[in-house]
Every structure is written in C-alpha cells, then in structure tokens.
Amino acid sequence: MGSTNEGYLVIGDISGFTAYFAQTELEHSQEVLAELLELILDHFQPVLTLAKLEGDAVFAHAPGERLTRGEMLVELLEATYVAFRDKVTRIVHRTTCECNACRAIPMLDLKFMVHYGGYILQDVLGSRELVGSDVNLLHRLTKNHIVEETGWKAYTLFTEAALKQMEIEPGEMHAQVEEYEHLGQVQVYALNLRERYKELTEERRVFISPEEAEIQLTFQFSQPPPVVWDWLTDPRKRTLYGQGAIWSTASKVRGRTGKGARNHCAHGKDELSVETILDWRPFDYYTFENITHAGHESWMDFLSTYSLEALPNGQGTRVLSTMKFKQQTMISRIAVGTGLLKMIMGKMLQKPMDQMEMLMKEASDQQPSSMESSAAIAAPSGA
Numbered sequence: 165m166g167s168t169n170e171g172y173l174v175i176g177d178i179s180g181f182t183a184y185f186a187q188t189e190l191e192h193s194q195e196v197l198a199e200l201l202e203l204i205l206d207h208f209q210p211v212l213t214l215a216k217l218e219g220d221a222v223f224a225h226a227p228g229e230r231l232t233r234g235e236m237l238v239e240l241l242e243a244t245y246v247a248f249r250d251k252v253t254r255i256v257h258r259t260t261c262e263c264n265a266c267r268a269i270p271m272l273d274l275k276f277m278v279h280y281g282g283y284i285l286q287d288v289l290g291s292r293e294l295v296g297s298d299v300n301l302l303h304r305l306t307k308n309h310i311v312e313e314t315g316w317k318a319y320t321l322f323t324e325a326a327l328k329q330m331e332i333e334p335g336e337m338h339a340q341v342e343e344y345e346h347l348g349q350v351q352v353y354a355l356n357l358r359e360r361y362k363e364l365t366e367e368r369r370v371f372i373s374p375e376e377a378e379i380q381l382t383f384q385f386s387q388p389p390p391v392v393w394d395w396l397t398d399p400r401k402r403t404l405y406g407q408g409a410i411w412s413t414a415s416k417v418r419g420r421t422g423k424g425a426r427n428h429c430a431h432g433k434d435e436l437s438v439e440t441i442l443d444w445r446p447f448d449y450y451t452f453e454n455i456t457h458a459g460h461e462s463w464m465d466f467l468s469t470y471s472l473e474a475l476p477n478g479q480g481t482r483v484l485s486t487m488k489f490k491q492q493t494m495i496s497r498i499a500v501g502t503g504l505l506k507m508i509m510g511k512m513l514q515k516p517m518d519q520m521e522m523l524m525k526e527a528s529d530q531q532p533s534s535m536e537s538s539a540a541i542a543a544p545s546g547a
C-alpha cells in the first residue's frame with residue numbers, strides 16, 4: 165500500500181569516476197564521492213526530499229505544490245552546481261596524492277535529470293521507496309545522448325512535462341528526442357551547466373554595497389535562504405503580503421527570471437512601479453532598479469540590492485536591503501541626511517516583511533520536513 169503523489173522527480177548524478185580503480189584507489193574515490201554527495205544533499209535540502217542514494221547519484225523529489233514558482237527548482241540546481249564546481253576545485257588544491265582516483269578528481273562533473281509526474285510512496289521493510297512509471301522514466305533518462313549531441317560535460321535535462329509544470333519555455337534550450345524500449349520516444353531539453361557556471365560566476369556584478377547605500381535595512385526570517393528567496397521574489401507570493409500592491413511578471417529573459425527581466429507592481433491610484441532586475445544570483449543576492457510611474461513627478465526611483473545570509477545552525481536568514489536613489493534632488497538629500505527617508509522606508513517595508521514571515525512559516529509548518537536524514541551517506545568502508 166502507498167499514497168499517490170504528483171511532483172518533481174530529480175536525479176543529480178556525479179560522473180567521472182570509473183568503477184575499475186584498484187582497491188586503495190577505490191577508497192580515495194569513495195571519500196571524495198561521499199563529500200560531494202553530501203554537498204548535493206545539503207543544497208537540495210530546503211526544497212527537495214531525498215528519495216534514495218543510488219551509488220554516485222542522488223534521487224530526490226518534491227510535491228508540485230511545494231514549488232509554486234517552478235523556476236526555483238532550476239535555480240536550486242544551478243546553485244548546487246556552482247557549489248559543486250567550487251568544491252571540486254578546492255579538493256583538487258588540497259590533494260597531493262597521485263593515485264589514479266585522485267588524478268581523476270578534476271574530471272568529476274555533475275548532471276541533473278528533471279521530470280514531473282506521478283509516483284507512489286511505498287513502505288518497503290521500513291524504508292520509503294518511490295515507485296511508478298514516471299520514476300522509471302526518470303532513471304532511464306540518465307542514459308541519454310546529450311553528451312554525444314552537444315559535447316557538454318555538465319547539463320540539466322528536462323522532460324517536456326517538467327518544463328510545462330515550471331512554466332518555462334524551452335526557447336533556445338538544446339532539444340532532442342530520446343528513445344527507450346517499452347517507453348518509446350521522449351522529447352527532452354537541456355541546459356549547459358558549465359556555461360551557466362560561467363554566467364553565474366564571471367558576469368559583472370551589480371551590487372549596492374552598504375558603503376554606497378543611502379539607506380540600509382535588515383530583516384530576519386526563520387526559513388533558510390532558498391525559501392526566503394522564493395518568497396521575496398515570486399510575484400504571486402509578493403501580492404499575498406504586499407499590503408494591497410499587486411505584483412506581476414512583465415517580461416522574462418530566455419524564459420527565465422534574470423538580468424533584464426521585469427516585474428510590475430500596481431498600487432495606489434494610477435501608480436505603477438516597474439522593477440528591472442540588474443543582477444540575479446540565487447540564493448545569494450539580487451539587485452534591481454525601481455521606477456515609479458505616477459501622475460506626478462517622482463523622486464522615489466531607486467536601485468536596491470537584497471542580499472541573503474544564512475544564520476548559523478539553520479536558524480534562518482538575515483536579509484540586508486540596501487538602497488540608492490537615482491535622482492539627487494534637494495528634497496531627497498535632506499530626507500536621506502536627516503534619516504527621515506530611512507524611517508519612512510523602514511516603516512513601509514516592515515509590515516509586508518512581517519506578513520511574509522508569518523505566511524512563510526505557516527506554509528513550512530504544513531509541509532513534512534523536506535529531507536528526512538542525510539545520515540544515509542555511509543563513511544567509506546575499510547581503512
């Protein structure tokens with residue numbers, strides 16, 4: 165017996181180690197793999213539930229309703245990839261051993277498979293197993309022809325069902341058809357993770373530092389950064405705590421939220437704010453420009469950065485909001501200089517932020533804890 169669910173099914177699969185190492189080499193490769201699997205689990209944790217560790221791969225899932233902004237999943241996987249690459253680089257730097265396994269570390273890479281569909285959670289001898297034809301499909305997808313077709317070393321593969329659920333247009337994504345016995349043809353799409361890594365780490369940063377900010381405010385929340393990020397940026401959620409402001413997505417770039425994407429905010433009588441994203445680094449910080457179109461001249465146009473910092477011991481997230489005004493008028497200078505503007509903005513933002521914390525906590529209390537345990541990673545056996 166089991167319960168039927170619908171949701172995201174995700175595999176993170178580490179590639180690059182061969183099964184044919186000699187015994188001592190195998191131990192070194194197992195140590196590195198355990199470290200990397202743990203990193204993947206840590207990053208999945210706030211959003212995905214571990215289903216099973218499968219050798220070099222992590223299989224996880226999330227009920228569809230947990231991710232109201234589906235794009236969040238792509239951001240989570242990309243943030244995980246950035247951390248993975250940085251970790252591999254650090255391991256390479258600290259490793260002096262020259263066995264075959266250790267020499268292969270720089271070749272390690274990661275691929276993700278994402279599908280959306282039905283599954284049954286079945287209790288088998290005390291442990292929970294996911295079963296169903298969509299679970300089978302996801303596992304079949306780990307054997308595909310993306311590398312042959314593209315030459316990519318690391319990628320995220322999506323099924324059509326996954327993209328549809330996430331509300332992401334495939335646009336310029338690599339598209340191909342895979343064929344499996346008994347399953348027939350499966351249309352898949354893929355993104356190059358090495359390229360995304362470059363974009364996420366090398367692109368010019370736009371960041372209003374506390375030094376150049378005219379106003380800075382801090383807020384504290386009880387949930388981890390990916391969850392707080394989602395609540396801060398999802399237009400549907402923002403409308404829930406926006407104190408009458410109605411947020412909507414105006415435009416995206418390559419089907420995604422990122423540099424150049426726009427949100428609209430309708431508030432008050434005939435007032436519309438246009439928010440343009442200038443920098444987008446999930447779940448670290450984002451910077452945007454806010455321009456208000458009102459019936460009258462507005463001097464309230466500003467640039468702002470929201471940066472998120474995890475509090476120690478999983479106690480939540482601290483958010484620093486910095487703001488810099490675009491027009492340097494006499495009034496704005498006085499308002500900044502006297503601290504009046506900080507007081508007004510602080511008051512304006514505190515209410516929605518309190519409301520957001522309340523709704524976010526309510527939502528998280530209703531969900532079962534995402535990761536049951538990451539203690540499942542066994543330490544390398546032998547000595």
Ligand SMILES: [Zn+2]
Nearest residue numbers: 192261263266
């Ligand atoms: Zn070694």
